[in-house]
Amino acid sequence: MIQLEDIKGNFKRDRALKAEYSIRVLIIKEASGLLCMNSGDYVLTPGRVFFIPEEGIIRLEGEVNSAYWLSFSSLLYSEFLLQHRDSQSRNLFMSLSFRDLNNSQAQKAYSLLEQLKREILAKRDVSYLAQYLSLLLGFSAVLNAELMDLSVDELQQVLRFRAILEQYFKTERSTEFYAAGMGMNSRKLNGFLKKAFSKNLPEVLYARLIREAEELLIHTDYSIAIIAEILGFEQANSFMSNFKKTKGISALEFRRLN
CATH class of the missing domain: 2.60.120 (Jelly Rolls)
Structure with a gap:
């Protein structure tokens, strides 16, 4: 490859x-x-x-x-x-x-x-x-x-962070978890992410979740509830509100337009 x-x-x-x-x-x-x-x-x-x-x-x-x-x-x-x-x-x-x-x-x-x-x-x-x-x-x-x-x-630290994020973004939400994986404390990790991505951990994490949601909405027939579950949201409403806040349109409208 x-x-x-x-x-x-x-x-x-x-x-x-x-x-x-x-x-x-x-x-x-x-x-x-x-x-x-x-x-x-x-x-x-x-x-x-x-x-x-x-x-x-x-x-x-x-x-x-x-x-x-x-x-x-x-x-x-x-x-x-x-x-x-x-x-x-x-x-x-x-x-x-x-x-x-x-x-x-x-x-x-x-x-x-x-x-x-x-x-x-x-x-x-x-x-x-x-x-x-x-x-x-x-x-x-x-x-x-x-x-x-x-x-x-x-x-190289950017690469290490991306590798950890790809493995755990659906299941892990805490800054402490990713900081431990990077061998940093939470404050140092967020400082590094701000420098590398101009975002803190929650912003990077939710951007990755929304990107995955877009792929699932476009390429599968899964219901909103199932997509929310796949992405680790406890409630579909939480997923839908985060999606609309990020994209400016609802998940259902995004699916319809794509």
Whole structure:
């Protein structure tokens, strides 16, 4: 479902880059030359991240001393799309695009990629890899302004928090529970979440619950009562009031419109 490899060497445009999966990202660490597509040629520069559409054939021309070639399946990509619903994110792979990271941002991206290689080799589960990929794409595409100011260690803490949240958001509501999982006290956790997401724990948690509710309302025929039970609400009325407060419309109206 995901493949990440280092590439280097002298390349000529008569040879296409092969990828295991259809969605691809090329991250340049040190190179000179061109990325060549039917739409044109693009300069290879350090810190440049290319987001490559599925149908595009990629050729390189020049010398690559160090670069990362990442490909992944739509299943892993779906988590990124769920977390990033704006048009800029949805269109990231519609045509070839790229982002240029400054030196500090690029070094963080390289560190994340090296850690991702280790996670892939360790055969981490799909849900964890999906969270990691979503974090990496959000950071390297400069889609999450808050993430850009975080250190590598803090980005790893974001990933750890997301992994805990994904496992327990339906059953656990207390700040103390998530703080213990992060090895922090409640005040420190909320301070970290404010820095990373501009939200405290209850806001992050309910945003995740509402996102899951949207998926259930759209893709299942479950009643409101059953959805409320799945999401850990003791009463359907509590779920409905939280949904309307967050979305501005009732759960039933949301289902009807979608």
